[in-house]
Amino acid sequence: MRKNVLVTGASSGIGRATALRLAAEGHTVFAAARRTDRLEALAAETPGTIVPVQLDVTDPDAVRGAVAAVAERAPAGLDVLVNNAGYALTGPVETLETDAVRAVFETNVVGLFDVTRAFLPQMRANRRGRIVNVSSMLGRMTVPGSGVYGGTKYAVEAMSDALRMEVRSFGIDVVVVEPGFVDTEIDTTSAMIAHDGAIADYAELERDMTAYLAAQVKAGATAEAVAATLVHASTVRNPKPRYVAPAKNAIVLKVLTTLPTRLADRLKLQTVRSS
Numbered sequence: 001m002r003k004n005v006l007v008t009g010a011s012s013g014i015g016r017a018t019a020l021r022l023a024a025e026g027h028t029v030f031a032a033a034r035r036t037d038r039l040e041a042l043a044a045e046t047p048g049t050i051v052p053v054q055l056d057v058t059d060p061d062a063v064r065g066a067v068a069a070v071a072e073r074a075p076a077g078l079d080v081l082v083n084n085a086g087y088a089l090t091g092p093v094e095t096l097e098t099d100a101v102r103a104v105f106e107t108n109v110v111g112l113f114d115v116t117r118a119f120l121p122q123m124r125a126n127r128r129g130r131i132v133n134v135s136s137m138l139g140r141m142t143v144p145g146s147g148v149y150g151g152t153k154y155a156v157e158a159m160s161d162a163l164r165m166e167v168r169s170f171g172i173d174v175v176v177v178e179p180g181f182v183d184t185e186i187d188t189t190s191a192m193i194a195h196d197g198a199i200a201d202y203a204e205l206e207r208d209m210t211a212y213l214a215a216q217v218k219a220g221a222t223a224e225a226v227a228a229t230l231v232h233a234s235t236v237r238n239p240k241p242r243y244v245a246p247a248k249n250a251i252v253l254k255v256l257t258t259l260p261t262r263l264a265d266r267l268k269l270q271t272v273r274s275s
């Protein structure tokens with residue numbers, strides 16, 4: 001069945017690939033982001049239906065505007081909301097700036113919360129809908145340098161789990177997708193380690209983390225591979241509550257979350273340092 005789907009963060013990476021794949025499958029895609037020139041180009045390059053929607057998830061007026069834009073084009077409302085917009089702020093906890101920490105929570109957590117709340121009343125009225133939240137494997141386990149970014153994704157996981165139970169009786173489902181490293185623009189749009197050595201004690205760890213993250217993102221899955229999981233989670237009749245993407249990474253998550261904490265700590269630190 002043809003669905004109305006809104007994808008946030010559709011101007012690049014995972015969101016863009018997801019929008020293209022959904023449109024190719026015949027769904028109507030509301031592609032939302034701040035960079036509308038990119039969304040216009042996306043709409044022009046697909047034979048499917050992609051409707052650009054200007055949206056900064058941290059701007060309440062823009063969120064209301066997105067609801068109005070969807071209502072105008074699809075009066076019956078959304079079938080699926082894909083909350084994908086986000087970025088990373090990485091680095092040893094003590095080296096990060098308070099404003100930068102606030103900002104990443106504002107986008108990854110509060111923004112996702114606001115967009116979700118804006119579309120929920122219509123889904124409740126329809127007694128039907130699905131919300132697919134993009135978390136991260138770092139929302140289930142922590143490595144050095146991921147304390148704050150992972151914190152935003154742990155919040156997404158908790159909100160998703162609570163919401164899934166709260167809206168189930170209204171015919172709404174909530175699904176979480178947890179990518180591992182993915183080769184997208186995240187390493188240029190995000191602060192991947194504050195590598196300025198401002199606190200000398202952390203300089204060596206920052207260097208190792210920077211090299212580790214750059215290598216992992218470049219060697220990561222393609223955005224298209226993760227988009228395939230997101231499209232499945234958005235359209236399959238009975239989705240699982242959460243998907244690791246690509247699925248082969250699930251074993252890493254299982255092992256690292258099952259090992260005794262101090263042993264897992266040692267393994268993770270060694271991995272970061274030896275890259």
Ligand SMILES: NC(=O)c1ccc[n+]([C@@H]2O[C@H](COP(=O)([O-])OP(=O)(O)OC[C@H]3O[C@@H](n4cnc5c(N)ncnc54)[C@H](OP(=O)(O)O)[C@@H]3O)[C@@H](O)[C@H]2O)c1
Nearest residue numbers: 009011012013014033034035056057085086181182184185
């Ligand atoms: N790449 C990875 O290794 C990886 C791993 C796990 C999870 N993830 C998650 O996957 C999601 C997508 O990331 P990506 O890797 O595809 O990165 P990306 O290529 O940098 O894309 C990020 C998208 O988010 C949008 N965005 C950022 N801030 C926004 C805001 N305030 N309002 C609206 N849109 C905003 C950007 O659009 P505009 O700048 O045009 O607004 C862009 O379309 C994120 O939630 C990220 O945390 C990524």
